[in-house]
Amino acid sequence: MSQPAGALPGWANKALLPALNIISAFLVTGIVFLMIGESPIEAAKIMLYGAFGYQEGFGYTLYYTTNFIFTGLAVAVAFHAGLFNIGGEGQAYIGGLGAGLACLALDAYLPAWILIPLAVVASALFGAAWAFLPGYLQARRGSHVVITTIMFNFLASSLMVYLLSHVLKDPGQMSSSSREFAEVAWLPFIHNMLAGMGISFDESPLNVSFFLALVCCVLVWLLIWRTRWGYELRTVGSNSTAAVYAGIKPAKVIIWVMCLSGALAGLVGVNEILGVQHRLLLDFSAGYGFVGIAVALMGRNHPVGIVLASLLFGALYQGGAELAFDMPNITRDMVVMIQGLIILFCGALEFMYRPLLVRLLSSKAA
Amino acid sequence: MDFYVIAVLTLDATVRVSAPLILAALAGLFSERSGVVDISLEGKMLAGAFTAACVAYLANSAWMGLAAAIVVSWSLAMLHGFACITHRGNQVVSGVAINILVAGLSIVLGLVWFHQGGQTPNLPNTARFTEIVLPGAEAVKNVPVLGELYYELIGGHNILVYIAFAAVPVVWWIVYRSRFGLRLRAVGENPKAVDTAGISVAWLRYRALMLNGVLCGMAGAYISTAQNAQFVRDMTAGQGYMALAALIFGKWRPVPVMFACLLFGFLDAVAVRLQGVEVPGIGVVPVQLIESLPYILTVVLLAGFIGKAIAPKAIGEPYTKER
Numbered sequence: 001m002s003q004p005a006g007a008l009p010g011w012a013n014k015a016l017l018p019a020l021n022i023i024s025a026f027l028v029t030g031i032v033f034l035m036i037g038e039s040p041i042e043a044a045k046i047m048l049y050g051a052f053g054y055q056e057g058f059g060y061t062l063y064y065t066t067n068f069i070f071t072g073l074a075v076a077v078a079f080h081a082g083l084f085n086i087g088g089e090g091q092a093y094i095g096g097l098g099a100g101l102a103c104l105a106l107d108a109y110l111p112a113w114i115l116i117p118l119a120v121v122a123s124a125l126f127g128a129a130w131a132f133l134p135g136y137l138q139a140r141r142g143s144h145v146v147i148t149t150i151m152f153n154f155l156a157s158s159l160m161v162y163l164l165s166h167v168l169k170d171p172g173q174m175s176s177s178s179r180e181f182a183e184v185a186w187l188p189f190i191h192n193m194l195a196g197m198g199i200s201f202d203e204s205p206l207n208v209s210f211f212l213a214l215v216c217c218v219l220v221w222l223l224i225w226r227t228r229w230g231y232e233l234r235t236v237g238s239n240s241t242a243a244v245y246a247g248i249k250p251a252k253v254i255i256w257v258m259c260l261s262g263a264l265a266g267l268v269g270v271n272e273i274l275g276v277q278h279r280l281l282l283d284f285s286a287g288y289g290f291v292g293i294a295v296a297l298m299g300r301n302h303p304v305g306i307v308l309a310s311l312l313f314g315a316l317y318q319g320g321a322e323l324a325f326d327m328p329n330i331t332r333d334m335v336v337m338i339q340g341l342i343i344l345f346c347g348a349l350e351f352m353y354r355p356l357l358v359r360l361l362s363s364k365a366a
Numbered sequence: 367m368d369f370y371v372i373a374v375l376t377l378d379a380t381v382r383v384s385a386p387l388i389l390a391a392l393a394g395l396f397s398e399r400s401g402v403v404d405i406s407l408e409g410k411m412l413a414g415a416f417t418a419a420c421v422a423y424l425a426n427s428a429w430m431g432l433a434a435a436i437v438v439s440w441s442l443a444m445l446h447g448f449a450c451i452t453h454r455g456n457q458v459v460s461g462v463a464i465n466i467l468v469a470g471l472s473i474v475l476g477l478v479w480f481h482q483g484g485q486t487p488n489l490p491n492t493a494r495f496t497e498i499v500l501p502g503a504e505a506v507k508n509v510p511v512l513g514e515l516y517y518e519l520i521g522g523h524n525i526l527v528y529i530a531f532a533a534v535p536v537v538w539w540i541v542y543r544s545r546f547g548l549r550l551r552a553v554g555e556n557p558k559a560v561d562t563a564g565i566s567v568a569w570l571r572y573r574a575l576m577l578n579g580v581l582c583g584m585a586g587a588y589i590s591t592a593q594n595a596q597f598v599r600d601m602t603a604g605q606g607y608m609a610l611a612a613l614i615f616g617k618w619r620p621v622p623v624m625f626a627c628l629l630f631g632f633l634d635a636v637a638v639r640l641q642g643v644e645v646p647g648i649g650v651v652p653v654q655l656i657e658s659l660p661y662i663l664t665v666v667l668l669a670g671f672i673g674k675a676i677a678p679k680a681i682g683e684p685y686t687k688e689r
Contacts, residue, residue, distance in 0.1 A: 032474065036474065036475070036478040037478070084456075084458050084459075086405075086458070086462065133665075137665070141668075141669040141670050142670070143665070143669050143670070143675075144668070144677070146403075146405070147610070147668060148665055148668060150607055151607075151611065151661040151662075151665050152661075152665075154607065154658060154661045155658050155661050158654040158655075158658040158661075159654070162652050162654040162655070290466060293459070297459065329477060330474070330477075331473060331474070333469075333471075333474050333477075333484065335470070336470030336473075337466075337470030337471045338470070340463050340464070340466035340468070340471070341463075343459060343463035343466060343467075344445075344449070344460070344463035344467060347455070347462075348449035348450070348456060348460030348463050349448075349453055349460075350453075350456075351455065
């Protein structure tokens with residue numbers, strides 16, 4: 001993303017500008033609330049309570065957060081290499097397929113401590129494979145990764161509908177879903193683990209993949225800012241011609257970055273399929289891939305920012321569910337709208353306030 | 367039914383499915399030819415569909431619905447321009463934002479206004495674009511072969527279908543024969559040259575986006591007030607992306623784009639017809655495979671395995687005037 005001329009002090013660039021953008025997004029949200037005759041303050045209170053006010057709600061918030069960390073990291077890693085991976089949706093879907101296939105095939109034979117790592121690896125590998133082709137085509141054949149990943153989202157959805165209605169469908173079920181996995185394949189829920197330690201916590205879908213997500217954040221940070229690979233990746237992202245002169249092969253970098261991005265998105269399958277659903281079903285990745293774009297933009301592609309942005313979106317998702325329950329005029333779609341506004345203000349209109357700030361701050365200095 | 371009738375009916379369905387794709391793909395053509403990537407065809411169509419259904423219901427007029435759809439879609443196109451041209455924002459991000467915003471907002475507003483779970487009320491035929499019976503169609507209906515063709519395939523569509531197909535030569539003329547079109551193509555390839563000639567890059571791109579908005583609004587209105595009789599959640603169902611694929615498949619040229627839309631529409635019509643049908647020698651063809659063919663074909667084309675799709679050179683790059 002290009003930066004218009006005119007210098008801004010670091011704090012204005014890093015804190016003030018993003019803050020103004022987020023405030024704008026929420027202001028417009030408030031206006032929509034007023035338009036439909038609901039109080040935005042009241043709504044915010046309900047959402048905050050729903051997301052953080054009681055144990056089950058908080059568990060749900062962190063469970064959504066887990067998904068968003070995975071997809072947010074996926075988008076961010078690609079962004080650093082100058083690639084826009086819109087395919088998180090499809091990669092998450094196929095990642096779940098990988099985890100599901102591993103469990104369906106092996107849950108009768110293997111103990112949990114082999115099966116679960118295997119399934120985690122399978123979901124990452126499947127996600128990576130689904131991103132490999134767009135990456136390969138961008139690097140070697142010059143077809144744009146944005147377009148191919150969009151196409152691959154649709155292909156993933158068609159493939160899953162076919163598999164779940166013809167191949168993997170549980171004959172005993174009316175809906176298109178596979179059989180339930182044996183219990184060895186289930187990831188431990190946090191409330192069960194806490195109960196084991198003598199702490200009582202209300203039931204929620206929150207499971208250990210939350211910790212996997214945090215580990216991924218640390219690993220991504222290390223990779224991007226502390227390794228040679230990360231250096232190559234950022235060089236390709238900021239100037240791929242210069243990268244060539246530095247002896248870096250952009251094509252190679254593009255391919256493995258896309259694979260890594262897809263693998264991270266694929267891990268959504270771990271949280272959803274191994275952690276919560278315990279079976280393969282349709283549309284479990286509903287929208288998480290797209291939220292990842294908002295999360296990455298808001299978190300400025302940095303793992304810490306991504307965790308915070310994921311928490312915000314987790315709270316919005318869970319609080320939105322609470323809101324839909326309390327205010328009959330509102331559904332979860334309100335959260336989708338807020339997500340759109342955040343992408344608009346924090347992403348597309350990122351620099352809208354910049355000229356204004358430059359003028360204000362420089363006049364003060366002078 | 368004999369084979370000929372099936373063929374005519376399938377082609378008839380093809381025309382119906384293709385019409386909104388053609389409108390949206392031509393919309394994308396203006397935008398992308400001017401150098402602005404447009405992922406938001408989907409969102410603008412959805413917004414158009416929603417607005418058309420609301421206004422057509424309230425005003426009991428399909429034309430009012432169409433006009434409102436065009437206004438709303440045009441405004442979204444201007445928002446895209448404001449973000450991408452004026453503020454040099456990332457064009458893909460802006461498109462994604464519009465798509466997601468509309469997907470949420472249409473349901474939020476629909477729910478509050480009509481209390482039907484985000485749907486709009488059913489439209490009476492007076493508030494829809496209904497089929498036009500061409501002169502003499504009833505009379506020749508029973509003439510073998512040609513009568514069928516005239517009655518089903520050429521006639522019996524709503525006005526927007528004819529507008530969509532008529533738009534193809536018009537767009538062709540604008541792009542290849544008008545002064546605006548020459549500048550449009552130039553600004554998508556080399557904006558600096560256009561700027562040097564004293565022509566405003568931003569204003570050219572804004573005008574391209576205006577045309578884009580108008581066409582997308584028509585495509586949206588088609589879906590909710592001609593093809594269907596109400597708005598339902600996510601009713602464009604990826605047709606905006608399909609149109610984008612057709613635009614690429616047609617290599618950003620009006621006539622090939624129309625044929626790409628017809629091809630994709632045909633595949634859709636065939637998929638519906640083949641649902642659960644045993645094809646001799648092959649068995650049941652999975653419908654999902656046929657449905658995903660447009661995407662597969664586009665990916666293969668983009669990869670350069672069947673011809674080469676070369677995008678306008680300056681596409682996706684915000685233009686910064688040198689100081």
